[in-house]
Amino acid sequence: MRYVKLPQENVYEFLERLKNFGKLYAPVKISEKFYDFREIDDVRKIEFHYNRTIMPPKKFFFLPRETMFKFSISKAEYEEVVENVEPFVIFGLHACDIFGLKIMDTIYLDEFPDKYYKIRREKGIIIGISCMPDEYCFCNLRETDFADDGFDLFLHELPDGWLVRVGTPTGHRIVDKNIKLFEEVTTQDICNFRDFEKKRHQSFRYHEDWGNLRYLLELEMEHPMWDEQSELCLGCGNCNLTCPTCRCYDVQDIPNLDGDTGVRIRRWDSCQLRSHGLVAGGHNFRPTKKSRFMNRYLCKNAYNEKLGISYCVGCGRCTYFCPAGISFVRNLRTILGFEEKSCPPEVSEEIPKRGFAYASNIRGEGI
Amino acid sequence: MENRKIRIGFYALTSCYGCQLQFAMMDEILQLIDKAKIECWYMLNRNSSEEREVDIAFIEGSVSTKEEVELVKKIREKAKIVVAVGSCAVHGGVQSWGKEKELEQLWKTVYGDGKVKFEPKMAEPVEKFIKVDYKLYGCPPEKRDFLYALGTFLVGSWPEDIDYPVCVECRLRGNSCILIEKGEPCLGPVTVAGCDARCPAYSVACIGCRGAVGYDVAWFDSLAREFKKKGFTKEEILDRMRIFNAHNPKLEEMVNKIFEEGE
Ligand code: SF4
Numbered sequence: 001m002r003y004v005k006l007p008q009e010n011v012y013e014f015l016e017r018l019k020n021f022g023k024l025y026a027p028v029k030i031s032e033k034f035y036d037f038r039e040i041d042d043v044r045k046i047e048f049h050y051n052r053t054i055m056p057p058k059k060f061f062f063l064p065r066e067t068m069f070k071f072s073i074s075k076a077e078y079e080e081v082v083e084n085v086e087p088f089v090i091f092g093l094h095a096c097d098i099f100g101l102k103i104m105d106t107i108y109l110d111e112f113p114d115k116y117y118k119i120r121r122e123k124g125i126i127i128g129i130s131c132m133p134d135e136y137c138f139c140n141l142r143e144t145d146f147a148d149d150g151f152d153l154f155l156h157e158l159p160d161g162w163l164v165r166v167g168t169p170t171g172h173r174i175v176d177k178n179i180k181l182f183e184e185v186t187t188q189d190i191c192n193f194r195d196f197e198k199k200r201h202q203s204f205r206y207h208e209d210w211g212n213l214r215y216l217l218e219l220e221m222e223h224p225m226w227d228e229q230s231e232l233c234l235g236c237g238n239c240n241l242t243c244p245t246c247r248c249y250d251v252q253d254i255p256n257l258d259g260d261t262g263v264r265i266r267r268w269d270s271c272q273l274r275s276h277g278l279v280a281g282g283h284n285f286r287p288t289k290k291s292r293f294m295n296r297y298l299c300k301n302a303y304n305e306k307l308g309i310s311y312c313v314g315c316g317r318c319t320y321f322c323p324a325g326i327s328f329v330r331n332l333r334t335i336l337g338f339e340e341k342s343c344p345p346e347v348s349e350e351i352p353k354r355g356f357a358y359a360s361n362i363r364g365e366g367i
Numbered sequence: 368m369e370n371r372k373i374r375i376g377f378y379a380l381t382s383c384y385g386c387q388l389q390f391a392m393m394d395e396i397l398q399l400i401d402k403a404k405i406e407c408w409y410m411l412n413r414n415s416s417e418e419r420e421v422d423i424a425f426i427e428g429s430v431s432t433k434e435e436v437e438l439v440k441k442i443r444e445k446a447k448i449v450v451a452v453g454s455c456a457v458h459g460g461v462q463s464w465g466k467e468k469e470l471e472q473l474w475k476t477v478y479g480d481g482k483v484k485f486e487p488k489m490a491e492p493v494e495k496f497i498k499v500d501y502k503l504y505g506c507p508p509e510k511r512d513f514l515y516a517l518g519t520f521l522v523g524s525w526p527e528d529i530d531y532p533v534c535v536e537c538r539l540r541g542n543s544c545i546l547i548e549k550g551e552p553c554l555g556p557v558t559v560a561g562c563d564a565r566c567p568a569y570s571v572a573c574i575g576c577r578g579a580v581g582y583d584v585a586w587f588d589s590l591a592r593e594f595k596k597k598g599f600t601k602e603e604i605l606d607r608m609r610i611f612n613a614h615n616p617k618l619e620e621m622v623n624k625i626f627e628e629g630e
Pocket residue numbers: 240243245246247248269270271272295296297299300
């Protein structure tokens with residue numbers, strides 16, 4: 001991998017030049033407490049220190065609502081429509097969200113490629129940025145706290161700029177075209193980078209092993225947590241709609257008034273909604289709020305076999321944006337036995353020293 | 368259906384006429400000319416009659432007089448499909464808000480000693496009196512929903528009902544959540560979607576003008592618990608939820624339950 005440094009004084013110039021590669025999107029503050037990826041006009045409005053956006057970055061590839069095709073019944077014809085296919089740059093994704101996109105790729109690219117997703121995925125440039133966890137973050141427990149790939153560039157904060165990892169040929173192109181904005185990485189930068197990573201690692205709220213979670217969830221279907229917590233749930237769908245890896249959608253045909261033509265549209269769906277499990281004949285696979293509530297927990301904690309990680313990347317959105325204040329993490333820890341000490345804890349209190357932040361011989365390699 | 372025009376009727380009960388106005392003003396209505404025949408729609412055609420048979424009957428307004436009870440029964444007999452349009456027809460409308468008070472008392476407040484020709488009764492949804500096949504929610508309803516329903520009927524299919532809450536559209540639209548952020552008593556979680564979360568988009572809490580989601584998935588209890596946590600009293604919560612849901616059979620019981628739970 002190639003590493004370069006972007007000095008602080010060149011940051012805004014760099015961001016401005018990103019616009020040459022496509023429409024620029026980045027996190028901005030949209031209200032008192034919330035952030036979202038929005039199109040950027042003034043690069044000084046970009047927020048570098050945010051924790052999570054209300055809409056996950058999947059929204060650029062898998063649109064919240066989109067028209068799939070136009071149809072004519074009399075002609076028995078349809079014509080595909082693919083919206084938003086201009087090149088674009090998303091600046092400021094965190095590691096968890098990059099993993100989120102990698103998970104979406106396994107669904108929408110690998111097996112039966114989704115034309116709409118694929119075309120935008122090919123047009124989108126991804127620029128990651130480092131972050132400091134807040135109390136809702138648990139990507140460390142999901143092993144999604146450090147992205148090795150899935151980005152064109154990744155910026156790590158230094159006291160006087162950014163250490164940039166170059167992840168793809170496109171990333172190289174962006175750096176090469178703006179080479180005057182970059183410097184070489186110094187020994188001091190590497191120390192600062194390691195310090196940052198160490199501090200970041202220690203800032204996570206929980207340091208424990210969630211390896212058994214999937215099995216415990218399956219075994220604890222009768223746990224009282226399910227009744228208690230699903231009782232609080234509003235069935236509003238916010239948890240799914242803010243999740244970077246929820247991929248369910250609902251399809252609808254909208255005919256025009258000519259009794260012949262129309263469009264097929266799709267929109268993000270949520271398994272917390274009644275019709276998610278509704279099939280022909282009126283049968284519902286998940287007829288109760290509790291069964292729908294449980295479904296999300298099981299879906300998100302299943303393993304994505306291709307990537308070897310869970311479908312939940314630990315971004316904390318489903319807790320942070322739940323209007324009923326339901327904590328996904330707390331509920332999972334209840335199942336794990338970490339919340340109630342009725343069973344003895346399985347792991348020691350000591351923070352496991354994992355990851356290259358603690359490795360001894362990284363310095364100098366690959367630069 | 369080939370080449371035969373669809374016969375449409377639009378009937379008004381007790382309402383503000385805003386629903387029909389909304390639809391009568393649509394440019395798209397012109398596309399209907401060679402597809403449909405308007406048998407009854409006084410706002411569009413003076414030569415209307417409530418006595419004719421129709422394929423689709425749209426009814427706006429709540430049933431609030433004895434005459435209207437007879438009218439909806441007649442419409443049902445003469446129509447193949449009955450669509451309740453707008454919050455008044457679907458849920459009884461704001462005029463049902465004062466449901467707790469005596470009819471006489473309500474009458475006096477509004478009309479004083481004035482004389483009218485009709486026999487009044489408490490405002491109620493159309494569904495209380497006849498079978499309703501489809502519902503267009505909202506106060507006023509959305510043009511988009513009207514076009515979708517009509518278009519779907521015209522191709523000989525059946526439109527889908529909306530069975531999910533405003534929150535879904537609020538998230539799709541990219542709004543902030545004012546319930547979480549500002550503790551506003553937003554009724555989005557229990558209200559039928561379709562308005563594209565119009566009010567939260569302007570930082571105004573939803574008052575539920577489209578009425579509660581059906582199929583027993585309007586969780587008044589869970590939402591009341593959340594409002595209670597934020598310091599609202601039972602009366603405030605009930606008052607707000609009742610504005611457009613006075614006839615919901617579950618509402619009171621579900622909210623009361625929360626206030627009986629204790630801390
Ligand atoms: S089933 Fe539910 S949790 Fe799983 S992807 Fe779909 S919406 Fe998300």
